[in-house]
Amino acid sequence: MSAISSGFFNRKLYKVLAIGLIIIFFIIPIIRLIIMSFLSDEGINFDYYHAILTDGRTWQVLQNTLIVVVGSTIISLILGTAFAWMVAYTDIRMKGIVQLFIFLPFIIPSYITSLAWVQFFGPAGLLTKMLDQLPSWNLYSMSGIIFVMGISHFPLVYLFTVNVFRKIPREMELAARISGASRWTAFSKIVFPMALPGVVGGSFIAFLGGLDNFGIPAFLGTPANISVLSTYIYQKVIGFGPSAFNEAAVLSVILGVIAIIGISLQWILLRKSKPIETTKLDYSPRYHLGKKKLIAEILIWLFFAMTSIFPFISMVMTSFLNAYGLDFVPENFSLKNYAYILSRNSTVESIFTSLKLAGVTTVIGIIVGTIFSYYRVRKPNVTMRLQEYAITIPYALPGMVLALAMIFAWMEPIPGWNPGIYGSTAILYIAYVTRFLILQVRSGITAFQQVDKEVEEAARINGTNGFGKWKRIMIPLIAPGVLSGAMLVFLSALTELTVSSLLYSSNAETIGVAILSFQQSGYTLYSTAFSSLIVGLIIVGYFLLFASGALRKRKVENGK
Amino acid sequence: MTTSIIHINKKFGSFQALKDVNLTVKDGEFLAILGPSGCGKTTLLRLLAGFESPTDGTIQIDNKKAATAKKVIPPERRNVSMVFQSFALWPHLNVREHVQFAMKYHRFVGPAFKEKKKAEERIDEVLKIVGLEQFGSRMPGELSGGQKQRVSLARAIAPEPQLLLMDEPLSNLDAELRIEMRHEIQKLHRLTKASILYVTHDQGEALAMADRIVVMNAGKIEQIGTPEQIYNQPKTPFVAKFVGKANLFEGTWDGSTFMHKNVSVTWEDCGISENLKEQNLYALRPEQIRLSTSDESQIRGTVVTKQFQGKEYQYVVDVSGQEIVVDLPLHEQFEIGEGVGIVPRM
Numbered sequence: 001m002s003a004i005s006s007g008f009f010n011r012k013l014y015k016v017l018a019i020g021l022i023i024i025f026f027i028i029p030i031i032r033l034i035i036m037s038f039l040s041d042e043g044i045n046f047d048y049y050h051a052i053l054t055d056g057r058t059w060q061v062l063q064n065t066l067i068v069v070v071g072s073t074i075i076s077l078i079l080g081t082a083f084a085w086m087v088a089y090t091d092i093r094m095k096g097i098v099q100l101f102i103f104l105p106f107i108i109p110s111y112i113t114s115l116a117w118v119q120f121f122g123p124a125g126l127l128t129k130m131l132d133q134l135p136s137w138n139l140y141s142m143s144g145i146i147f148v149m150g151i152s153h154f155p156l157v158y159l160f161t162v163n164v165f166r167k168i169p170r171e172m173e174l175a176a177r178i179s180g181a182s183r184w185t186a187f188s189k190i191v192f193p194m195a196l197p198g199v200v201g202g203s204f205i206a207f208l209g210g211l212d213n214f215g216i217p218a219f220l221g222t223p224a225n226i227s228v229l230s231t232y233i234y235q236k237v238i239g240f241g242p243s244a245f246n247e248a249a250v251l252s253v254i255l256g257v258i259a260i261i262g263i264s265l266q267w268i269l270l271r272k273s274k275p276i277e278t279t280k281l282d283y284s285p286r287y288h289l290g291k292k293k294l295i296a297e298i299l300i301w302l303f304f305a306m307t308s309i310f311p312f313i314s315m316v317m318t319s320f321l322n323a324y325g326l327d328f329v330p331e332n333f334s335l336k337n338y339a340y341i342l343s344r345n346s347t348v349e350s351i352f353t354s355l356k357l358a359g360v361t362t363v364i365g366i367i368v369g370t371i372f373s374y375y376r377v378r379k380p381n382v383t384m385r386l387q388e389y390a391i392t393i394p395y396a397l398p399g400m401v402l403a404l405a406m407i408f409a410w411m412e413p414i415p416g417w418n419p420g421i422y423g424s425t426a427i428l429y430i431a432y433v434t435r436f437l438i439l440q441v442r443s444g445i446t447a448f449q450q451v452d453k454e455v456e457e458a459a460r461i462n463g464t465n466g467f468g469k470w471k472r473i474m475i476p477l478i479a480p481g482v483l484s485g486a487m488l489v490f491l492s493a494l495t496e497l498t499v500s501s502l503l504y505s506s507n508a509e510t511i512g513v514a515i516l517s518f519q520q521s522g523y524t525l526y527s528t529a530f531s532s533l534i535v536g537l538i539i540v541g542y543f544l545l546f547a548s549g550a551l552r553k554r555k556v557e558n559g560k
Numbered sequence: 561m562t563t564s565i566i567h568i569n570k571k572f573g574s575f576q577a578l579k580d581v582n583l584t585v586k587d588g589e590f591l592a593i594l595g596p597s598g599c600g601k602t603t604l605l606r607l608l609a610g611f612e613s614p615t616d617g618t619i620q621i622d623n624k625k626a627a628t629a630k631k632v633i634p635p636e637r638r639n640v641s642m643v644f645q646s647f648a649l650w651p652h653l654n655v656r657e658h659v660q661f662a663m664k665y666h667r668f669v670g671p672a673f674k675e676k677k678k679a680e681e682r683i684d685e686v687l688k689i690v691g692l693e694q695f696g697s698r699m700p701g702e703l704s705g706g707q708k709q710r711v712s713l714a715r716a717i718a719p720e721p722q723l724l725l726m727d728e729p730l731s732n733l734d735a736e737l738r739i740e741m742r743h744e745i746q747k748l749h750r751l752t753k754a755s756i757l758y759v760t761h762d763q764g765e766a767l768a769m770a771d772r773i774v775v776m777n778a779g780k781i782e783q784i785g786t787p788e789q790i791y792n793q794p795k796t797p798f799v800a801k802f803v804g805k806a807n808l809f810e811g812t813w814d815g816s817t818f819m820h821k822n823v824s825v826t827w828e829d830c831g832i833s834e835n836l837k838e839q840n841l842y843a844l845r846p847e848q849i850r851l852s853t854s855d856e857s858q859i860r861g862t863v864v865t866k867q868f869q870g871k872e873y874q875y876v877v878d879v880s881g882q883e884i885v886v887d888l889p890l891h892e893q894f895e896i897g898e899g900v901g902i903v904p905r906m
Contacts, residue, residue: 459650461635468665477650
C-alpha cells in the first residue's frame with residue numbers, strides 16, 4: 001500500500017532492523033540456554049543430561065512438580081468455572097465487587113499471598129489463636145503449595161470462561177429444554193461443552209502458571225525441603241557447584257519442554273474447537289436462584305473471607321507484633337517492624353529499584369509495543385506473526401528458564417567479551433523488557449483492532465497520515481487500551497520475583513527479592529511488614545488511578 | 561477535473577480483482593458503479609482513493625499521474641474525499657470537530673478558507689447544508705443512523721474536493737431513510753458540482769441518481785451507459801438480469817424476428833440491443849410480459865407461484881424447466897397450476 005518510492009528503502013531497512021533486534025533479544029538467549037545444557041569440557045554431549053536423569057532427586061522434583069501443578073490446576077478449574085458460571089448466569093448481587101475479589105490474585109503477587117495464608121492458617125496464625133481446638137494447618141507442605149497455587153491461578157480460568165458463558169446464546173439452552181432436557185442435562189450436554197474452549201484454555205494457562213511459579217514453592221516448600229523444578233533450578237544456580245550452570249540449564253530445558261508441550265496441547269485443542277459465532281455478550285441473568293440466592297452469596301463471601309480478607313488482615317496484624325508468636329492483643333502491637341525496615345537502606349532502595357525497573361520497562365513497552373502492534377494489526381503477514389511468536393517466548397517460558405537464558409546470553413554477549421551486563425541492573429532491564437513486552441503488544445493489538453480501518457482511512461483522506469492523524473484520531477482512540485496494558489506491565493514488573501531472584505545484583509535488590517530474603521532468614525515480622533507496605537502502596541496506586549479516571553470522566557461530561 | 565482509469569489490473573495474491581478496467585469520470589459527473597458483492601467495485605474505489613495500489617495500469621486525476629504499478633500518491637495527497645460504508649466517524653470527536661478536522665488537514669482546502677474565521681463560516685455553512693446546524697456539539701454515539709451519514713457527508717464535502725468517492729453510503733440505513741438520502745445526495749451533487757463516484761449494489765440507487773452507470777461483474781466492466789440505456793438496452797445477459805431482472809430466452813435472430821430454440825414460436829423485436837442479438841438471446845423484464853390462456857401459438861408453461869406485491873402480482877411460470885418471472889397488473893389474474901402462454905407486451 002502507498003509505497004512511495006523514496007520511503008521504500010527506509011522501510012526495508014527498518015524491517016531488517018526489527019527482525020535483527022528480535023532475534024538478538026528473544027531468540028538467541030533460548031538457543032544459548034540449549035547449547036549450555038549440552039556443553040561440557042569435552043564439547044557437545046549428553047553428559048549433564050545423563051547425570052541429571054540418573055539422579056534420584058531429579059525424579060523426586062519432577063514428581064513434586066507434576067503433583068503441585070496438576071493439583072493446583074484442578075482447584076483453579078473448579079473454582080474458576082464455578083465463579084464464572086455464577087457471575088455470568090445467576091442473579092447474585094454485587095457482581096462488581098465479587099469480580100474485584102476474584103481478580104485480587106492478579107494484583108497481589110503470589111508470594112505475598114503465601115505469606116498472608118501462613119499468618120492466618122499457620123500455627124501462630126490468627127485462625128488458630130481464635131479457635132484453639134482447631135488443629136492448625138501446616139502450610140509448609142505439598143497441600144499448602146497446591147491450595148495457595150490453586151487460589152492464585154483460578155482467576156485465569158475465570159477470565160477465560162466468563163465471557164464464553166456470556167456469549168453462548170440463551171436460545172441454545174432453551175432449545176435443549178424445549179426438547180425435553182432437564183436443567184442439569186441442558187447444562188452438562190449443551191452449555192458446558194460449548195464453554196469448553198474457554199475452560200480448557202484457562203486451565204492450560206493455569207497449568208503454565210503453576211510451572212512458572214516460583215514464589216509459592218519458595219515461600220512454602222523451601223522450609224519443608226520440598227522442591228519443584230523452578231525452586232530446584234534456583235537452588236542449583238545459587239549453590240554454585242562446578243557444573244551448577246550446566247545442570248541448571250539441563251533442568252531448564254526439561255521445564256521448558258514441559259511448558260512447550262502444554263502450550264502446544266492448548267493450541268491444538270483451541271484450534272479444533274469451533275468458535276461461537278455470536279460476538280454479543282449477554283449480561284442479564286439466566287438463573288434466578290430465589291431462596292438459594294442468599295445461601296450462594298453467603299458461600300461466596302465466606303470463601304473470600306477465608307482466602308483473602310482474613311489472611312491479609314492476619315498479615316497486617318502480624319506486621320505490627322513486637323515478637324513473632326505473641327497474642328494479637330493491643331499491648332503487643334507497635335510500629336517497630338516498620339521503623340526497622342524503613343530505616344534500612346537496602347529495603348528503601350529495593351522499592352526505588354523496583355519502581356525504576358517497572359517505570360522504564362513500562363515506558364519502553366508503550367513505545368516499542370504500540371509501534372509493533374500497529375504494524376501487526378494493519379499489515380498482518382507471516383513475518384509479523386513470527387515476530388509476535390518470538391516476542392511471546394520469554395513470557396510463555398517459566399521465569400526461571402528465562403532468567404537462566406538471560407545469564408547465558410548477556411554474561412558474554414560475544415564469547416570472550418564480558419561487558420558486565422550480568423551483575424549490574426542492566427540485565428534486569430533487558431530481562432523485564434523482553435519478558436513483559438508481549439503484555440503491551442497484546443493490549444496494543446486489541447486496542448488497534450477496535451479502531452476500524454475506515455476510521456483511520458477517513459483521517460488520511462482528509463489530508464493527514466502523520467502528526468494530525470495520530471494526535472487527533474489514533475492516540476485518543478487507543479489510549480485506554482494501551483494504558484491498561486501499561487498498568488499490567490508496571491504492576492507485573494513492580495512485584496516480580498522469579499526472574500530477579502536469579503538476576504539481581506547485590507547493590508540492587510528488587511521488592512520481591514527483599515521480601516524473600518527476609519523470609520528465608522526467618523524474619524517473618526519484617527517480611528509481613530514489608531509485604532503489608534507494598535500491598536498498601538498498590539491499593540493507594542489503584543485508588544489514585546481510579547480517582548483520576550473518574551475525575552477525567554466527569555470533566556468530559558461537564559465539557560458537553 | 562477529469563479522472564481516468566487506464567488499463568487497470570489489480571491482483572490480491574492469485575485472485576484477480578480487476579481485469580483491464582478503463583473508465584473516465586467527467587468533470588462534475590455523477591457516476592455510479594453497480595455490481596454484486598465481490599465484483600471489484602470497492603477495489604476500484606479504493607484504488608482511486610489511494611488505499612490500494614494497482615498491479616498494472618495508470619490512474620490519472622486532473623491530468624496528473626496518481627498511481628502506477630511503481631509509484632502511488634497516498635490518499636492524503638490527493639484532491640479527493642470519501643464517504644465510507646461504515647460512516648467511519650471518530651467516536652471521540654463531536655459533529656463540528658469532524659468537519660473542523662477536514663478543514664484543518666485536507667491539503668486542497670481553497671485559499672479562501674485558510675483564514676480561521678472563513679473556515680468556521682464554511683463549517684457552519686456545511687452543517688446547514690446537511691441539516692445538522694443544531695447538532696454541532698453532539699457525539700457520534702448520540703446520533704441516529706441518518707444523522708451519522710450526514711456527518712460523514714459534511715466532512716467529505718467541506719474541503720470542496722473535486723472528486724467525491726462514496727462507498728455504498730446508504731447500505732447501513734433502513735429502507736425509508738435510504739430513499740430520503742437519495743434526494744439529499746442528489747441535491748448535494750447539484751450544490752457542490754464535484755464529480756461523484758458512487759459505488760453500490762442496489763440498482764435502484766444507481767438508476768435514480770447517476771448521470772451514467774458502470775455495471776461491473778467479476779472484475780470487468782460489463783456496460784457503461786445512461787440509466788435509461790442500461791435498463792432498456794442491456795448489452796450483456798448479466799446486465800439484463802442484474803439491472804432489469806430480465807428473463808432470457810434462447811433462440812436465433814433473423815433480422816427483427818426471433819425464433820425460439822425448441823418450439824416453433826417467433827417473436828418480433830421489441831428493442832433488444834445488437835449485442836444480445838449477436839448472442840442469440842431475447843430479454844424480457846417481468847413487466848414486459850403478459851400471460852394469456854387463449855392463444856395457442858405461444859410458448860406455454862404452468863403458474864408455479866403467485867405473490868401479491870401491492871401494485872401488482874408477481875407470478876413465476878414454469879416453461880419446460882425454466883422459471884419465468886412475470887409482473888402483472890391487478891386486473892390480469894391467474895391461479896397457481898393454470899396453463900398459460902407467454903407473450904411479449906409490444
